[in-house]
Amino acid sequence: PRGTMGVGTVHHVAWRINDDESQLQLRRELLAAGYQVSPVMDRNYFHSIYFREPGGVLFEVATDPPGxxxxxxxxxxxxxLKLPPWLEKERALIEQNLTPVTVRKP
Known part of the structure; x- marks a missing residue:
């Protein structure tokens, strides 16, 4: 049986890949192996594809560039705090829910 999403569960596992070309090649291989793979998603800082492994875990494969x-x-x-353009409209809500982080200078 499939689990239920909630506190303490894993939403997805992310893997990195060198570049767009390598990602597209992997996407072709996954499709050929019968996986349902998302189109490439532009996440501003990287490009991602998503697919589920047979047990239902969601995998993300994200490129290093653009960085x-x-x-x-x-x-x-x-x-x-830097946000991708599609989250800017949520900035106030996101900032209000963030726990402050203090970075010590070396």
């Missing part, structure tokens, strides 16, 4: 420096300089990564 997290797509909307801010690498030297300032992590200093402010």
């Amino acid at each position: 997290f420096a797509v909307d801010e300089p690498a030297e300032s990564l992590g200093q402010s």
Whole structure:
């Protein structure tokens, strides 16, 4: 029997892949093996495909590029909350629900 989503369960497992070309090749192989694979999804910081393994676990395969420096300089990564464009309208709600993080300087 399939489990039920809830607290303490895994939503999905993400794997990384080098680039778009490698991801498209893997997608073709998965389709040829009979898996139902999503189209490539542009997640702003990476491109993802999704499929379920026979036990029902959702797998994501995400590319390294374009990377997290797509909307801010690498030297300032992590200093402010960056959201993909489709989540900007939710910024106030997201920020209000975040636990503050304090980063100690070395």
